[in-house]
Amino acid sequence: MAIKTAGYQKWDEARRAPAWGVWAIVRTGLTIVLRRRVFWILIGLGLLNFLFNFAFIYLKATLTIQNGMIGNFLDNYQVTGTGSAFAEFMFAQASITALLLAFSGSVLIGGDYRQGGVVYYLSRRIDRRHYVMGKLLTVGAIVSFITTLPALALYLEYGVLTSSFDYFLDHPRILTGILGYGLVLAVVQSLLLFAIAAWVPRTVPLVMSWLGVFVLFPLLAEALRAIQDNRTWLLLNLWGDMQRLGSWCFGTLNENKAPGALTCASILTVLCGLCLFLILSRVRAVEVVQ
Amino acid sequence: MTDNFTARPASTAARTTPPGSLARGAAPSQQSACWHLFLLTLKRQFFSRQTLVALSLSALSCVIIMAWSRHPDPDARKFAEQIVVPLYVVFLMPILAICYGSSVIGGEREDGTLIYLLMSPIPRPWVYTIKFLAGNVLVAGWSLSALLLMCLLGGASGRDVLPVFFSACLLGSIGYSGLFLGLGVLFRHGTIISLAYWFFLEVLFGNMPGIIKRVSVAYYVRCMVYDAGSAFDIGPRGRVARETFLAISGQAAAQILSLGIAVLFLVGLVSFWRREFRDLN
Numbered sequence: 001m002a003i004k005t006a007g008y009q010k011w012d013e014a015r016r017a018p019a020w021g022v023w024a025i026v027r028t029g030l031t032i033v034l035r036r037r038v039f040w041i042l043i044g045l046g047l048l049n050f051l052f053n054f055a056f057i058y059l060k061a062t063l064t065i066q067n068g069m070i071g072n073f074l075d076n077y078q079v080t081g082t083g084s085a086f087a088e089f090m091f092a093q094a095s096i097t098a099l100l101l102a103f104s105g106s107v108l109i110g111g112d113y114r115q116g117g118v119v120y121y122l123s124r125r126i127d128r129r130h131y132v133m134g135k136l137l138t139v140g141a142i143v144s145f146i147t148t149l150p151a152l153a154l155y156l157e158y159g160v161l162t163s164s165f166d167y168f169l170d171h172p173r174i175l176t177g178i179l180g181y182g183l184v185l186a187v188v189q190s191l192l193l194f195a196i197a198a199w200v201p202r203t204v205p206l207v208m209s210w211l212g213v214f215v216l217f218p219l220l221a222e223a224l225r226a227i228q229d230n231r232t233w234l235l236l237n238l239w240g241d242m243q244r245l246g247s248w249c250f251g252t253l254n255e256n257k258a259p260g261a262l263t264c265a266s267i268l269t270v271l272c273g274l275c276l277f278l279i280l281s282r283v284r285a286v287e288v289v290q
Numbered sequence: 291m292t293d294n295f296t297a298r299p300a301s302t303a304a305r306t307t308p309p310g311s312l313a314r315g316a317a318p319s320q321q322s323a324c325w326h327l328f329l330l331t332l333k334r335q336f337f338s339r340q341t342l343v344a345l346s347l348s349a350l351s352c353v354i355i356m357a358w359s360r361h362p363d364p365d366a367r368k369f370a371e372q373i374v375v376p377l378y379v380v381f382l383m384p385i386l387a388i389c390y391g392s393s394v395i396g397g398e399r400e401d402g403t404l405i406y407l408l409m410s411p412i413p414r415p416w417v418y419t420i421k422f423l424a425g426n427v428l429v430a431g432w433s434l435s436a437l438l439l440m441c442l443l444g445g446a447s448g449r450d451v452l453p454v455f456f457s458a459c460l461l462g463s464i465g466y467s468g469l470f471l472g473l474g475v476l477f478r479h480g481t482i483i484s485l486a487y488w489f490f491l492e493v494l495f496g497n498m499p500g501i502i503k504r505v506s507v508a509y510y511v512r513c514m515v516y517d518a519g520s521a522f523d524i525g526p527r528g529r530v531a532r533e534t535f536l537a538i539s540g541q542a543a544a545q546i547l548s549l550g551i552a553v554l555f556l557v558g559l560v561s562f563w564r565r566e567f568r569d570l571n
Contacts, residue, residue: 036479038477038479038482038483038486041486042482042486045486045490096489099485099486099489102482102485103479103482103485106481106482200339200343202339202340202400203396203400203481203482204340204388204389204392204393204396204397204481205338205339205340205342205343205389207388207481207482207485208340208343208344208347208385208388208389209343209346211381211385211485212343212346212347212350212385215381216347216350216351216354216377216381219354219376219377220350220353220354220357223354223357223358224357226358226361227357227360227361
């Protein structure tokens, strides 16, 4: 059978650079994840907090216009459009993201190892770094979808529902904070997830390892801190480190309380470097067949 | 595994050979096939990567307890409220149950070996019962061993509260195991569904004020613990939490948990029995 009858055609155009493969990997990865119903259920549950905040901001804006006292009363609650409120919101979303990432890591990265997808990807014209970057960007996109985008939506809502657009002019740091904290969450969590999923690709051990990092490290950090009230031990709490760095981005970090933003950033940088080493040592094109 | 089951029907073997004296090359009886499946399930689950991860999580929990035991003023109430309930009851016990409970059937589906299990001449209800028992043995064994180790590492405080937690944790681990095993049968991504259940219903709803927390297994375990530990004044942490917990008696909690385990077993059994699995390969 001629190859043309099978639908294949010769490609005469110039080939695009292998770096474009990153975009293809991101697109494919997101398609794989988004076509699962369970993922949408998790997203729906994850966005409950966002919907609550969205309704609360709308209620506050409406009541403040009618009666300023009620608006002041509602200011006792967290969602008031301040930097600390957004930092708390994003931290809560990041907790839910941890659950989503357990699923995504199993499907996106663990699946590649279990079913030989890595060998397939690396047999194409792309390099190892393109594959790694594509997967990291996919996970980062999922993180941003749950944390950064809802926070941006709330920021816009809060600004639009006030009497003027002064909110945007008066609080530029909040926008920087949302983008900065979102970047920290996306980079650290995607690297950490890839490193764990590359070494523990099966679903159940991956979920357990991921949750172990998420739950046990904060408890260990708190137990060690309480021995001699040495707050340096809190650095072991990786989620706490990200939260402190995020608070610094929003300008709401209490600098008098250790550990500081710089120390947290250093710890997270070392962690990211370690994760990258673990990822690169695991992503190899050659599979020995006996 | 299937080689043992394909020679001839088990009922024929049971008729022609006296029990306990299988002729060489004869097909095993139904009982021996079930026993073999039980051992195989235990072996497959135990000698796996998730056991290594469970070991690491248990070790990390022990390190946390060793750090806690160096606090200046440890006592049984603090040990129970600050360590065992948040670390063990809320996290480690359900996670160990997810580890073995959801993967007993879910692992077979993920590996594509469920088809061999369903092709074997063992009736489906028996298969599920054996898997249920094997999963419970693993989850309860591992959970209680971890509890024992944690309490011993906790020093005098830990040894005091061990009897308080023992029966509650035994029932709780079996309850979780039955629940996650059932979810593994009902859903293709049983592990993820189990994880979502744990996070939303056990962690979030379990800490809400009011009666909504009664949908969680951890609530009944905590009720049993608080009832048995009344001599040590064990209860929820903080004044507000104590007032809003709305505990039921330990006996009632144990009865509800036992009933729940029986219902979960039946639901899982009927579902496994009647279901047509479409993801066998």
